[in-house]
Amino acid sequence: MGFQPVKFYQTGTFTIGNRLLEPDERSVQSGQARSNSINSGHRACQGCGEALGARYAIDAAMAESKGQLIAANATGCLEVFSTPYPESSWQLPWIHSLFGNAPAVATGIAAAMKVKGKTEVRVVAQGGDGGTTDIGFGCLSGMFERNDDVLYLCYDNQAYMNTGVQRSSATPPAARTATTMPVGPNPGNAFGQGKNVPEIAMAHGIPYVATATVADLRDLEYKVRRAMKMHGARYIQIFVPCPLGWGTASSDTIRMARLAKESGMFPVFEAEHGEVVGVSKIRHKIPVEEYLQPQKRFAHLFGTNGHPEMVTRMQAIADRNIRKYGLLDEEGC
C-alpha cells in the first residue's frame, strides 16, 4: 500500500513525500499507511507549528514502533487543542496528567510495559517549552538521569502560548511577551538568561539528543525514527513557530522556522551520548534581521525608535551558535 505513480512536477523540490524517492526512502507522512495519530478536527490556530510538528513526530514514532506507541502529554496548547471534552484527536493511547509531570508519567508507563513484558510497546512524552524547560524540568532531568526508556518531544515555540504568551526559559532575548513587555530602556526579554535544554540533556549523557524544525520535516521524521531505534532516554526539541505569540502570518510558520535555522538563531543538530554527531548546515546564511523583522514580538527593535544595539547582540548570539556547532561550511573544507 502507499506506492503512488511518479509525479514529475515534484522534481528538485524539498517537498515532503517526494514520490521520486524509492519507497523505503519516502517520508512517513507521504504514505497512505501513516497513522494520522493526531487527526483532523483539532482546534489549533491556523498555521500552528506545534500541530504540524506533533503530527510528523508522532506519525514517525508510530511508523517506527509499528503502531505500538503510548503518549504522555503535558498541559499546554497541544493538550488543550487536541482534547476538548468529549472529543479527542488522538488515534493512539494518550494520557494527560499535569503540566509538570509528563516525563514521570511516561516513566511510569514504560515501567508498566517492562514489567508486563510488552517490550514492543514504546513510550513518548511531549510538551511545550514551558512544560519542558520550566515546570517539567525536574521530572525531565530525573527521567534523563535514570535513562528511562522514553522519547521526550519538546515543541519549542519560545513562550507560554496557551496562557497568553508569557515568557518561558526558552524565550529568546529581546522578545516581547506578555510578561516581558517592550517598554523601558531594555525592552523585551532580558539578555543573558534562559536555558539551553538540548545541551543540558546532552550533559546527562543520554543516548540521543536532537533539535529539529518544522521547516525540515524530513529531518524531523529522520530524527524521530532514529531516536525510536534506540532505547533509554532520548530528547528532541522541535522548533515550532507560533503565529499568535510571535505576531507572524499564519502562512509564514515554515518560513520563520527556516529563517531561524538559516540565521543561526536555532542550531539544528543531533548528539549521541553527549557528543554532537551531526549538524544541519546553514544553506544560505542570512543576517538575524531577516528572521527578526517579520515578527511583531521583535518589532520594537526596528524603526526610528528601534534598538539596533539589541539586534547586534542577537547577531552575536547567532554567530556564536554558528561557531560552536560549525553550522557553516568553511572554504576548502
Next chain:
Amino acid sequence: MLKQTEGSKAVAEAIALCRPEVICAYPISPQTHIVEALGEMVKAGNLTPCEFINVESEFAAMSVAIGASAAGARSYTATASQGLLFMVEAVYNAAGLGLPIVMTVANRAIGAPINIWNDHSDSLSQRDSGWMQLFAETNQEAVDLHIQAFRLAEELSMPIMVCMDGFILTHAFERIDIPEQNQVDSYLPPFDPRQVLDPAEPVSIGAMVGPEAFMEVKYLAHAKQMQAIERIPVLAAEFKQIFGRDSGGLIRTYCSEDAETMVIAMGSVLGTIKDTVDEMRAEGHKIGVLGIISYRPFPLEQVRAALSSCKRFVVLEKSLAVGMGGIVATDVRMAVTGSGLKGYTAIAGLGGRPITRATLHKLFLQAEQELLPPVTFVDLDWEAVNKQLTREQQTRRSGPAAENMLHDKGLISAKFG
C-alpha cells in the same frame, strides 16, 4: 507467620505479598524503611515482576505511579509530611483520573517549623483530594489494611492512602502476623483495570473537561466513596474469613455499650486511650472509645450510631484546623447533628508531643464533668506561648518565633545565648 519485626518491614512484606508491579520511591522520614525493604526485595529478585524506580521527588513518585497505573500496572508508593505536600497536585490528579494507586502515609507533622515526628496534619490536609484514607491503630492493622486497600482501590478504581503513625508504628518492633502468599492471592485478584493505555484499544485519558461535565466527574468520586462505605465492612468480613482476624472496617468501638462519655480518635493513640479507659472503668467511670479507621469516606451513620447512647464525647485529634479547632471533630459533629450531644475537641500530640495516660486521665475526667472548653490544646505550654505573644506586643522586630521559644525553654541557649 508470626514475626518479631519492625512495622515498616512488616508493611513492606505485606506490599510484596500484594504483587505490586511498579513501586516508586523517594526518601522521606519516617516512611523510608518501607521502600528500602521493598527496594531490596526487588533488587534481590525476591519480588518479581516488579519495577522499583528511585525518583527525583515525591511529585515524580506520584506521577510515575499515575503513568504506571494508567498503563495497567498495580502501583504503590509511600510518603509523609512535606513529601505528601510536594506531590499534592499529582495526588488530586490520581483521584480525578480514577487510578487505584495505594500509598502508605507514615503520618508526620508539616513544617514550618520543620519536625519529623508524628501527627496527622499531612494526610488530613488531603482530606478533599478524592483519596480514601484508612488509619491503622496497630502495625498488625497496618499490614492488613494495605492488603484490603489494594482490593478496595481496584474494585472502585480509586486511590487509597493507608495512614500509619510515623515512628510510633513505622519504627516499632513487635509481634506481627505476616500473611501467607496463598492467603493474599485468594483475597486479592490480579489487577483488572477499568481504563488502560493499550495500543490495541487506544483511549485518551485526561481530556480537558469544561462546565458541561466537570461536576459530574467530581460527583463520581463522591459516589465511589459512598460505595466504599458499603464495601469496607464487607471486605473486612471477607478478610476475617481468610486471615482469621478482625482488621479494618469503618469504625471500632471499645467499652461503648453503657458509656456516657465517648472518646473518639484515629491511629495508634487509640491504644493509650484504651489503657486509660481501662483504668477509669476500674474506677467506675462509664467511658468508652470510638476508633475511626475509615477517615475518608467518613462513616457518618456508623459514627452517629456509635454515639447514640452516650451523653457527651471528646474528639482527641493529632491535627489542627488553624483558626477553627478540630478537623476530625468537625466531621464527628456533622455525624451527630441534631442529637444535642455535648462535644469537646482536644488537640493533642502535634509534632510528636507525647500523649500520656496521665494527661488523658485528667482530660477525660474533666470531659466527664463537662468542665472542658469546646477546644482544648492538650499539654500546651501556656507560659511559653504567652511569653512570645507578649514579646511580639512589645518589640516590633521580635525575631523568629520558634527560635525564641526554644531559647525561652533553654534548649538552644548554649548555642545562641
